[in-house]
Amino acid sequence: MSDSDIVKDFLVESYENLDRLDRDLVGLEKNPKDKEALAGVFRTIHTIKGTCGFLGFSKLEKVAHVGENLLAHLREGQLTLNPAITTALLGMVDAVRQMLKEIESTGQDGEVDYPELRETLTHLLSPEAAASNTAAGKLEAALQAAAPPMSLGAILMQQAGVTPEEILLAVKKQREGDPRLMGDILVEQHAVRPADVADALQIQRTSRGQAAASDSTIRVDVGLLDKLMTLVGELVLAHNQLLQISNSVEDAGLQAVSQRMNLIATELQEEVMKTRMQPIGNIWGQFPRTVRDVALGCGKQVNIEMEGKETELDKTIIEAIKDPLTHLVRNSVDHGIELPEDRVKAGKDPTGRLILRAFHEGGRVNIEISDDGAGLNVERLRQKAVERGVTSVEQAARLTERETFNLIFLPGFSTAQKITNVSGRGVGMDVVKTNVEKIGGTVDVQSTAGRGTTVRVKIPLTLAIIPALVVTCDGDRYAIPQVSLLELVRLEADQVRTGIEMVHGVPVHRLRGRLLPLVYLSRELRLREGSGQSGKSDKAVNIVVLQADDRQFGLVVDTINDTEEIVVKPLRKQLKTVKTFAGSSVMGDGKVALILDVLGLAQRAGVVTETRDRAFAEKGTEALDKAPQKQTFLLFAGPGDARMAIPLDALARLEEFPVEQVEMSGSQWVTQYRGQILPLIRLNVVMEKRRHKLQGLQGAPAPGSGPLQVLVLNQDGHAVGLVVERILDIVEDRADVKSAATRPSVLYSVLIGDRVTELLDIPAILKSAATVPGPQRDSAMHAARGAH
Amino acid sequence: MPTLQYCTFYLDRLLFGVELKGVQEVIRSLEMTRVPLAPTVVSGLINLRGQIVTAVDLRRRLELEARPPDALPMNVVVRSEDGAVSFLVDEIGDVVEVEESTFEPAPEMLCAGVRGMILGVHKLQVRLMHVLDTEKACQMMEPAEVAVARNKLGA
Numbered sequence: 001m002s003d004s005d006i007v008k009d010f011l012v013e014s015y016e017n018l019d020r021l022d023r024d025l026v027g028l029e030k031n032p033k034d035k036e037a038l039a040g041v042f043r044t045i046h047t048i049k050g051t052c053g054f055l056g057f058s059k060l061e062k063v064a065h066v067g068e069n070l071l072a073h074l075r076e077g078q079l080t081l082n083p084a085i086t087t088a089l090l091g092m093v094d095a096v097r098q099m100l101k102e103i104e105s106t107g108q109d110g111e112v113d114y115p116e117l118r119e120t121l122t123h124l125l126s127p128e129a130a131a132s133n134t135a136a137g138k139l140e141a142a143l144q145a146a147a148p149p150m151s152l153g154a155i156l157m158q159q160a161g162v163t164p165e166e167i168l169l170a171v172k173k174q175r176e177g178d179p180r181l182m183g184d185i186l187v188e189q190h191a192v193r194p195a196d197v198a199d200a201l202q203i204q205r206t207s208r209g210q211a212a213a214s215d216s217t218i219r220v221d222v223g224l225l226d227k228l229m230t231l232v233g234e235l236v237l238a239h240n241q242l243l244q245i246s247n248s249v250e251d252a253g254l255q256a257v258s259q260r261m262n263l264i265a266t267e268l269q270e271e272v273m274k275t276r277m278q279p280i281g282n283i284w285g286q287f288p289r290t291v292r293d294v295a296l297g298c299g300k301q302v303n304i305e306m307e308g309k310e311t312e313l314d315k316t317i318i319e320a321i322k323d324p325l326t327h328l329v330r331n332s333v334d335h336g337i338e339l340p341e342d343r344v345k346a347g348k349d350p351t352g353r354l355i356l357r358a359f360h361e362g363g364r365v366n367i368e369i370s371d372d373g374a375g376l377n378v379e380r381l382r383q384k385a386v387e388r389g390v391t392s393v394e395q396a397a398r399l400t401e402r403e404t405f406n407l408i409f410l411p412g413f414s415t416a417q418k419i420t421n422v423s424g425r426g427v428g429m430d431v432v433k434t435n436v437e438k439i440g441g442t443v444d445v446q447s448t449a450g451r452g453t454t455v456r457v458k459i460p461l462t463l464a465i466i467p468a469l470v471v472t473c474d475g476d477r478y479a480i481p482q483v484s485l486l487e488l489v490r491l492e493a494d495q496v497r498t499g500i501e502m503v504h505g506v507p508v509h510r511l512r513g514r515l516l517p518l519v520y521l522s523r524e525l526r527l528r529e530g531s532g533q534s535g536k537s538d539k540a541v542n543i544v545v546l547q548a549d550d551r552q553f554g555l556v557v558d559t560i561n562d563t564e565e566i567v568v569k570p571l572r573k574q575l576k577t578v579k580t581f582a583g584s585s586v587m588g589d590g591k592v593a594l595i596l597d598v599l600g601l602a603q604r605a606g607v608v609t610e611t612r613d614r615a616f617a618e619k620g621t622e623a624l625d626k627a628p629q630k631q632t633f634l635l636f637a638g639p640g641d642a643r644m645a646i647p648l649d650a651l652a653r654l655e656e657f658p659v660e661q662v663e664m665s666g667s668q669w670v671t672q673y674r675g676q677i678l679p680l681i682r683l684n685v686v687m688e689k690r691r692h693k694l695q696g697l698q699g700a701p702a703p704g705s706g707p708l709q710v711l712v713l714n715q716d717g718h719a720v721g722l723v724v725e726r727i728l729d730i731v732e733d734r735a736d737v738k739s740a741a742t743r744p745s746v747l748y749s750v751l752i753g754d755r756v757t758e759l760l761d762i763p764a765i766l767k768s769a770a771t772v773p774g775p776q777r778d779s780a781m782h783a784a785r786g787a788h
Numbered sequence: 789m790p791t792l793q794y795c796t797f798y799l800d801r802l803l804f805g806v807e808l809k810g811v812q813e814v815i816r817s818l819e820m821t822r823v824p825l826a827p828t829v830v831s832g833l834i835n836l837r838g839q840i841v842t843a844v845d846l847r848r849r850l851e852l853e854a855r856p857p858d859a860l861p862m863n864v865v866v867r868s869e870d871g872a873v874s875f876l877v878d879e880i881g882d883v884v885e886v887e888e889s890t891f892e893p894a895p896e897m898l899c900a901g902v903r904g905m906i907l908g909v910h911k912l913q914v915r916l917m918h919v920l921d922t923e924k925a926c927q928m929m930e931p932a933e934v935a936v937a938r939n940k941l942g943a
Contacts, residue, residue, distance in 0.1 A: 229838065232838060236835075236837060236838060269838060476821065476822065525824035525825060526824060526825065527824055569839075569840045571842075572841075572842045572870050572871060572873065573870045573926075573927075574826075574827065574829075574830050574842045574844065574873070574926065574927075575823060575826055575827075575830060575842060577827070578823065578825050578826050580824070580825055581823070584821075584833055584840045585840075586835050586838055586840060590819075590835050591819055591821060591835065592820075592821040592832075592833040592834065592835050592840055593821065594821065594823060594833070
């Protein structure tokens, strides 16, 4: 240890103190009468000032001193805290922080001693208070009452006139390995009398009582923790080898020791892992200050509320999401929440609310930043998208509300009416998205016009410790995050026959009168290829009832082991494409187990169907209460038996034409329909993009084949026939689960009747049909027009 | 003349080498957890002192004949951009020191799937040592559906 180590400790401690000052000052502004908080602020400043003096940073001490003076007056009740004073004090905190940075890089407290700031701070004292000299005296009194436990050196400096140099020398000796106490060394240096040391010790003892809480924690270097982690890993490996030997030796004593060691090593590993976990509150702590500054800067009133501060995340993740979160918070205040006048006009409280919420869900950590501001303007976003050339006008009109909201994450996409100093910093929402995605997270935005906006950041479990249910399937263990778990059901061998029924090949179980679809894990993971069907088994069946999105399903596994706290490790890129697993974890015996991604598994099994399209269809965000209206669809089989649909409104009639009635007009099929010529559009032709593949599709339909199924469409007053393979059904559905289309002529894929269905883009089909070799669309239309 | 050090190993009687500085360690066969539905070249996951490492079967990756089921593979753990990856190989060879002058690019006739992974060969006295591109060997082919989805997003 050297002087620089002392300075380093001072810096770490001071940065923390400053962060606390930010929080406390903002808190005080809300409640200026809070004596307790005021004393806390005073103590913090005083500690910083005291240590600076001790280490010889005189400029820093000067700045801290004026701040302390002002605080002394506040504490005595001679002044009341107002926004001006808060701003000045926060300014001082920033100045101190700046100087600390300077010390960190150069070892000196810089050239600037902030005369203006000191001027302001002094000016804020009431004239008589500024003039009077009592402040300094009061300060000492306050010190006695409120100072944190001081080092013996500091007390001796005050009480016995020991010089800082002498103390520094003694501290150095101690750090170099001198085992004696500070007092003894000083006495030996003839810096102080033994009696003074005894007095000082007494003072120190009394003040120490107040700081018991801080004694229960110590500061540890993260590098050291990482090293510990590696060593524990080595221990586990060495132990595994011992285990193998002990198994072959058949010595009961050795086996007992080995087992015990196993338990200890596992626990040790888990505990060391936990040391890296930090509550998210650690980074949220600075947000009240951020919000205050931004709000003040743009003349807004904002209250910040926090829920789930204690949600724990790995340190590396905490670091990684700090900046994106800060940006989102600034953004909410700057763009989300309206000016007080506007809020009153809209019938809202002039003070806006900003709510930060963190919680574990679906094996991920969710962080929500919600405001009750004006919300996003869908029209303006669409307009902007067109202006920026991101989408065409038609595409923009077709974007769903959510897709539109998510446009804000595109680079260079800002709808802010004016560029403020907050938004003009070059950190856009796209950077937020990139940074969150870098750690495997997702960002999604929801908004209701006039009611506010919520940005939800989902971070993967990565390294988080979660409770999980461990199950066995075909000899391997799998962990299921407890959050998705609803209940466990066991069907004994004699109940299996009646307990599992079939709905057209899909096994279901009646759980309290409701049908629960069953998914066999071994089959979904293709563990036992072509293995026995459900129901017929004569063994007991274990069902894990899981929640995936808004659906429940039963997962059938071989054995249910136990619940465990597991440390989640992400899958490497080689396995990122396997959507059924969310991560992996090392189990107690050192073997690796995979963590099931319940949603991914449900999607694979078809319980929930949706492509996880990261841009537009992120799951679980449809929580908005504006469920789309039910629509009626005509379901039919298209080319290649694809399941397709059109809205029933678009359909005029369903017709069946024998192939003999089809005639050729150029290469276009037509038929006589109600005394007119009806052009027939073959879906397989328009959906096949490349023209040269059309060979074989040309010419008249082969005679003798079955009658053509034709949907007669009534589009813009023209009748057109659409040839499809088979009519399936007419159904009513919300069709609100969408994903982007995978081929032309399709608007998007939707869930209709719980199955993925392609919704046809009728205008696009009519348009492309007109360019298919054959009669021009005009003439076809002309013929059709006659029908009306 | 600058020399390079290679950690060598055998795959189906062919000699391969990866640059020694990219090798974290070489260990004997470890217990492996299979990953259902994973690309076939991924043999499973191993616990390397608390660190979970993906094991890539280099024989499969390099489109060689499958390893006899009774032969226990060795692990060559290499550092890749995305953390440690373990290559499963038949047998470990010596550390060899070669001069750049003995290097020659691989012939064009190498089959397409493998060409990018084998940078070339060093002509040792008695045999040829294939130089493996670690990063390329760690990269997996994406399932077609993922590639399609990505194209669609323009990402």
